[in-house]
Amino acid sequence: MGFDLRARLAERRAQHRYRTPPLMHSSCGRTAVVDGREFLNFCSNDYLGLAGDPRIVAAFRDAADQWGVGSGASHLVCGHQSPHQALEEALAEHCGRKRALLFSNGYMANLGAVTALVGRGDAVFQDRLNHASLLDAGQLSGARSRRFAHNQPDALASLLARSDAARKLVITDGVFSMDGDEAPLPAYLDACEAHDAWLMVDDAHGLGVLDGAGRGSLWHQGVQDRVPVYMGTLGKALGTAGAFVAGSDELIETLIQFARTYVYTTAMPAAVAAATLASLDIVRRESWRREKLTALVQRFRRGAAELGYALMDSKTPIQPLLVGEDADALALSRRLRDNGLLISAIRPPTVPEGQARLRITFSAAHEEADVDRLLMSLEAACTQHAYTPAR
Numbered sequence: 001m002g003f004d005l006r007a008r009l010a011e012r013r014a015q016h017r018y019r020t021p022p023l024m025h026s027s028c029g030r031t032a033v034v035d036g037r038e039f040l041n042f043c044s045n046d047y048l049g050l051a052g053d054p055r056i057v058a059a060f061r062d063a064a065d066q067w068g069v070g071s072g073a074s075h076l077v078c079g080h081q082s083p084h085q086a087l088e089e090a091l092a093e094h095c096g097r098k099r100a101l102l103f104s105n106g107y108m109a110n111l112g113a114v115t116a117l118v119g120r121g122d123a124v125f126q127d128r129l130n131h132a133s134l135l136d137a138g139q140l141s142g143a144r145s146r147r148f149a150h151n152q153p154d155a156l157a158s159l160l161a162r163s164d165a166a167r168k169l170v171i172t173d174g175v176f177s178m179d180g181d182e183a184p185l186p187a188y189l190d191a192c193e194a195h196d197a198w199l200m201v202d203d204a205h206g207l208g209v210l211d212g213a214g215r216g217s218l219w220h221q222g223v224q225d226r227v228p229v230y231m232g233t234l235g236k237a238l239g240t241a242g243a244f245v246a247g248s249d250e251l252i253e254t255l256i257q258f259a260r261t262y263v264y265t266t267a268m269p270a271a272v273a274a275a276t277l278a279s280l281d282i283v284r285r286e287s288w289r290r291e292k293l294t295a296l297v298q299r300f301r302r303g304a305a306e307l308g309y310a311l312m313d314s315k316t317p318i319q320p321l322l323v324g325e326d327a328d329a330l331a332l333s334r335r336l337r338d339n340g341l342l343i344s345a346i347r348p349p350t351v352p353e354g355q356a357r358l359r360i361t362f363s364a365a366h367e368e369a370d371v372d373r374l375l376m377s378l379e380a381a382c383t384q385h386a387y388t389p390a391r
């Protein structure tokens with residue numbers, strides 16, 4: 001048999017699951033230029049509209065002048081520079097944790113944290129819809145992996161009650177990346193505290209967006225003092241790149257010793273850390289961005305309800321329209337593109353079978369008129385495709 005890549009790719013194509021990256025000819029913002037044409041962009045994770053902010057770009061440029069481009073080594077060798085240290089301290093303060101530790105990206109932060117905390121003889125409990133990097137991290141750790149029904153604390157509690165693992169690590173997205181709903185953190189913490197388990201929250205989509213000061217899911221749900229392991233990413237609302245894990249002194253020291261994706265990789269460029277420091281300051285101070293985002297999301301939900309579309313239970317900037325079949329989601333995405341809107345069709349294996357969807361995301365860079373145009377285009381696309389979203 002061997003490596004019959006052609007057959008494998010053909011099969012993928014036949015399933016309507018073949019993917020290719022659209023080639024962007026512009027920075028990430030309200031609009032995007034693809035193949036020489038300008039589109040309204042409703043598919044980025046740049047929720048606060050900061051990815052191209054001139055103040056953050058200036059901080060990046062100034063820091064590159066001072067620190068160069070490459071950090072030159074891993075943190076533990078000689079790559080840990082002043083901007084990294086300053087950013088770790090600022091992130092810890094922002095999240096109300098003792099310390100924070102930088103990673104190159106969220107995928108690596110999750111792999112590093114989970115494999116440093118659990119191994120053979122331990123157990124990991126994950127929401128079924130957790131991000132792929134968390135599921136991979138659980139596998140890689142060698143701990144026994146258990147998945148529970150989405151956002152069901154009772155299902156988690158009964159799994160925990162039956163487990164005799166040495167260490168139990170419960171992991172959830174704070175805000176689910178493909179659904180936009182929020183994990184019931186207080187109920188999870190009750191279950192964890194009753195069964196001597198630790199909770200880890202991946203807040204890639206909550207940090208910067210939720211809570212009045214953008215401190216994320218824990219503050220939004222009032223559990224900031226109860227979650228031992230908090231992970232956030234910098235490439236979404238903060239508009240830069242990288243990620244961090246925050247928690248106690250002992251947690252961070254443990255990660256420095258045992259997280260292989262921290263130890264065996266080059267530190268992010270110091271200029272990225274400096275740019276993120278500038279971004280964090282804007283995130284904290286400019287709460288109008290979160291208020292505008294909330295207003296845009298509400299406008300969209302009102303309009304979609306008037307059109308009779310059943311939206312998912314989401315109050316966040318992630319507002320997916322569930323379609324079902326892969327081919328339908330693709331066709332709708334193409335029609336929207338014909339109308340000048342960039343919205344991606346998310347298909348399995350990113351989402352469960354039969355739950356292909358249009359993942360619509362909002363940004364503080366959008367205007368009310370953009371939302372209205374989106375609603376009109378959605379209605380037109382559904383009519384042209386003779387498609388009725390779940391009502």
Ligand SMILES: *Cc1c(COP(=O)(O)O)cnc(C)c1O
Pocket residue numbers: 104105106107108110131133173177202204205233234235242243
């Ligand atoms: C995007 C994302 C990650 C990965 O973060 P990167 O910095 O992009 O590698 C991890 N977890 C969740 C929930 C995400 O949405």
